[in-house]
Structures are given as C-alpha cells and as structure tokens.
Amino acid sequence: MTTTTILPVGAAYIEAVSAATKEPAWLTNVRLEALELAGRLELPKYEKTRVDKWNISQYGQYNTEAAVASFDQLPESVKGLIKTEDASNLIVQRNASVVFSQLSEELAQQGVIFKDLHVAATEHAELVQKHLFSVIKKDENLVTALHAAAFTGGIFLYVPKNVQVEVPLQALFMHDQEDAAFSPHVLIVAEANSSVTYVDHSANTTSTSAIVRNIAIEVVVQAGAKVTVASVNDLAANVTELTFRRAEVAQDGQVNWIIGEMNAGNSATDTTSILRGNGSESDAKVICVGSNDQKLSITTQAIHWGKNTNSDMVTRAAMRDEATAIINGVTKIEKGATYANGEQTERVLMLSPKARGDANPMLLIDEDEVKAGHAASVGQVNENQLYYLMSRGISREQAQKLIIYGFLAPIVTAIPIAALEAQLSEVVERKLGQ
C-alpha cells in the first residue's frame, strides 16, 4: 500500500526562501532534493512518544526581517534577552532571518568565520557545501529531510586549525511574530587542534500561533579539536520543537554539550555524539523541567566507533503538573571500539502525582573489551532531606524549592557564560514557580 504524505512545505515555499535569502543554486538544489526525500521518508522512531499526534505540520510563514547595522539598533525586546557583558561575538536571528551578526576583528583575522549561514553559503561555498548535512543527513527521516528542505536562517561557525577561541560565541534565536517560520540550522566546523565554545538561547517575546521549530545543530570536530555547545531553549507552549543536535568527533577530539530543555510546548530532542576517531571523547549534560500537560522526548546518545573512546551523559528532569517525559540514554559501542568507556545517568524527579517520567537507559554493546555503566532513577523529593532543611527553620515550600533547584544545579552551573547561567536559573525558577 502506498500512502501520499502531505508535506508541510512545498517547492514554491522553498523557492521563495531561496530567492529572498539570495542563496546559491547548489543550496536550493539541496533543498529540493531534500523535499523529494521528505515525500518518501517516515518520522523517526521516538520511544513511547506519539510525536505523530503532535502538531508537526505548521512550519509558519517565511518573511525577511530587516537587518540592523549595530547592536544598539536592535529592538529593546531583543536586547532584553541578550544577557551578556560582551556582545562583540554575537548573532541574532529574528523569526526566519539573521538580523545582526558581529565577530571581533581579532577572531576574524585568525580566520574564524561566524555568520549567517545563507551568507556563508555564498561567501564560503566550498566549506559550507562540504560540511552542510554531512553529520545530520537529509535522507535519514522525515524530520531531517524537512529540515534540510525548509530551514530558515542559521549560523556557520568555522574555526581554522590550531586556533583557540577563548571567548564564547553567542547566538540568540528569537521569535516575535506569531506565525513566522523559525527553523534555523547551525553548522559548526572546528578544524584540527582548534577549540571553541558556542552558546545559544532561544526564546519567544510574544505569544505565538501553533508552530513547529525544526532546528538542527551539526558539529564537525576534527582531530584534536574541542567544541563546547551550550543551548538554552525557552519557547512558548504553542511551539512544537523537533531537534537534532549531533557531533561527529575525529581522533582525540572532544565535544561537550550543556542543554537546558525549558520549552513550554511538546519537544522531541536528540543530542548525539558520534565518537568516530580513536581517543575521542564526549560529555553531555541535559536538564529539563516539564510543566502543564507538555510532552517531552529527550534522547542523548553516544556512539562509539573509535578505540579508547570515552563518553559521559547525564540527564536530569523535574516533572510538574501533568507533564510527561521519556528520557532515553543510548550508549552504543560498535564492534572494534576496544577499550571504549561509556557512562550514563538519567534522573527524574516527580513533583506531582499526575506527572510521568520514564528513564530508559540503553547499552548496546558489540565489543567485548569495553567498560560501560548506567544509573537511572525516578523518584520524589526525599522526605529525610525535607525534614533536615525544615529542622533549620526553612518552610516546607522553600525546602522543596531548594532540593529541586539543587537537583538541577550541577548542570545549570556548567553553562560557560555566567550571564546565560543566570538566565537559565531564572527560567528554571520561573518554570518551577508557576
């Protein structure tokens, strides 16, 4: 039996995006190929989560937002979201388009590229073409294909070999028009022995109609390079998020993820590290807070191909109200990845009798000479801890807050920019305090 899938975007939409962004023909062709694939591909398999029942068909309207020349010209609503002491390395995307992009002279001279992906596709066509969709491939499933076909805006970050970028590069993805398309693509390429920290923050400043954000972050970590990606996602309840974040790590390379899944709407996110080269490493720290009736599918994966590869994954989720979270941790060790070591921990704190949280650790191991471990727990606020705090005069409510916040704190404090860490704390507090 054949079924005809009605795709949320069509060729006309893609051609309009291509024309508006003046992207090169090769990129338009990639989009059209992806669209064709989308017609044949299925949704990825999400454990115990019926993503097909979610609203995943509203990709929004494509509009070009006016670019601004300086930081001061950004709207106040945007500036209010940029909690930083230093905006010298910053990209701001508003709805579907990048409106502001700035890189310090010093980094530019070292050959670092940090700019609008559409612009980079023309100015650095060879580099972008080589790496775009090389880690998250357009033919994997319906979500990746639609993303490749319909992505709007995004970032190209390139660090040449041996360049150490000491300051974090920041991006803000903000949505302030209710039906605007909002599916950026972030491509990070760190050449051999380079290092860089990329930090992004996604937020709405106004209410929105039902919309899908299909965002992808792909990271190419070449030999001996080190990349840290920190991402705080704080989108409104009407936004359905489908996210793939993935790094492919070459020999002795390293990727670190610090992710705050703070969206108010349904979200299915997958953060994967492919440890391709010998001696490569990954570390993933994820927190999420579920509230109201939102549904979350939070997956972290480490795929070991290289020998002597190390991975560590920690996910902590606090679930309120009637929220549901399926927390998956996958450690896969392929045949030949001798002396690999993969550790993972998933902890879910249930704050309401109607909330639901499943922790599913999976160890898939095809090699004998390896180490792997997992720990998972689902529980409530510990009564002895409550008693202890209360015995010092702290009210039950305040004690509960301290314990829940403490449960998430080890990940919040790992955020590499103090201002963003403060912002994440604020979001956590807001989500827990409603």
Next chain:
Amino acid sequence: MSKVQFTIDNLQASIANKEILKGVNITINGGEVHAIMGPNGTGKSTLASVIMGHPSYEVTGGAIQLDGEDVLDMEVDERARAGLFLAMQYPSEITGVTNADFLRSALNARREEGNDISLIKFIRQMESKMKSLEMDPQFMHRYLNEGFSGGEKKRNEILQMAMLEPRLCILDEIDSGLDIDALRIVSEGVNAMKSEDRGFLIITHYQRLLNYIQPDFVHVMMQGRIVKSGGPELAERLENEGYDWIKEELGIVDERVGVEEEFQVPMNTVAPKY
C-alpha cells in the same frame, strides 16, 4: 532575651505502632546542660527526633513546651524558628544546595520578608564561625554535607547551631565518629555558646564527651524511660562501672525498647532436607 524553659512531660511516642518512648520527663532551664546517657537501643535518639518532629514518629501522649508554647502543635520548621535545634547523628546530604545558600535561607526564614540578611554581613559571620570551628572556608561553597567525612558533617552541624543561635540545643551523638582533635573543637564550639538564654540536651553513650562539655544533670535512659537522674558524678560512675549496676538495682534484664523478639528455633526440629 529571657531565660529559657523547656519541659517534657510524660512523653510517649511510637514508630510503626511500636511504642519507643514510654513516659519521659525532663525540665531544662536556661544555662543548664543536661546529658542523656544509656546503652544503644534505649530510645535516646528517638527522643531527639520526636522533640524535633521527625515525620516517622507518632506522639501518643504527653506534652512538650518551650517557653510555655506547645511544641507538639508545631510543624518541624516552626519548632526550629521557635528556637529548637537538633544537631543530627546522620545529617542528610543535599546535592546542588551549597552550605552558604542553605544557611542563608535558614537565617532569612527567621526574618521578616523583605528584611533579608545582607550578603556581606552573612559571609563575615559565617567565615568567623567556620574559623573558630577550624573548618576550611571552601566548605561554604560545597554542596550541603555531600562528600563530607563523618567529622566534617558533625562540625557542620555545630556551625549551623552557632549561626542560628537556638534557645534549646539538642546534640544527638555528636561525638560518634570524631577523633580527639575534632571532639575538642566541637566541644569548644558548644561551650562557647553556653548562656543563660540557652539550654542544652546532650545525648551520648560515651562519658568521653562529658569530659569536654561539663553537664549539670545526667539522666540514664532505659526501656524508653529515664530510669535514673543525678549530677556529673553519675556520669563518672557509669564510666567506671558501666550500666549493669543500674540494671541490677532496678531489676532490668533487657534495657532495650521496641526490639523484635528474636526468632527461636524450636527444639527438636531439623532443617528440611532437599
């Protein structure tokens, strides 16, 4: 501040329907140090937990009053704000909450809203108290009790007591797991807090601690009751002679309380053969 008066009147309490406290009476006035001694399993720690309001215990009779107020009517946090403090034998470890954040919350809980303690003042106070307890200042920013050694936990309990300045301090086996140096430091911390505004109830089963903290009254607990009271000389006699003479005097065979009867294998039975 006025002189403290703390009374426990015929207190009875049970856990999981097993009666542990069978009518305890003590009166502690400001400036007094009372020690409760006794072998393991006689109800000493239960008494401390019941005074503080541990949720696992049920009070089945009697009364506790602090300065004329009914303690049993209060929630755990209200008891603390009223002036009770229990230095626990096994303090909880709480990840993600730093010692400083925790103590500041506890101090602010005693103040009116909008009148929080200033950060500078708080840090100065905490640093000076930590110094007198010979604690590494970095413990301020460590997660509450997480990864602390037994001795570090005990010092941290005394640090909290010094910061919160309670009216009645209960120390539950504060000496267990302490080496001589730590014992000296902890005792000095306690002695420095002695005042007419404050009473102490010290639970221990070793006389050793009482060489450092001189008690005014010593009570011996057995079978969920105070079976003998006296002055400091009673502790010395216990140190020299143990508890057997008291058991003999009172005709007590098993001093413990709430212990399950051990299952005795009936005679003339043989283990099944497979």
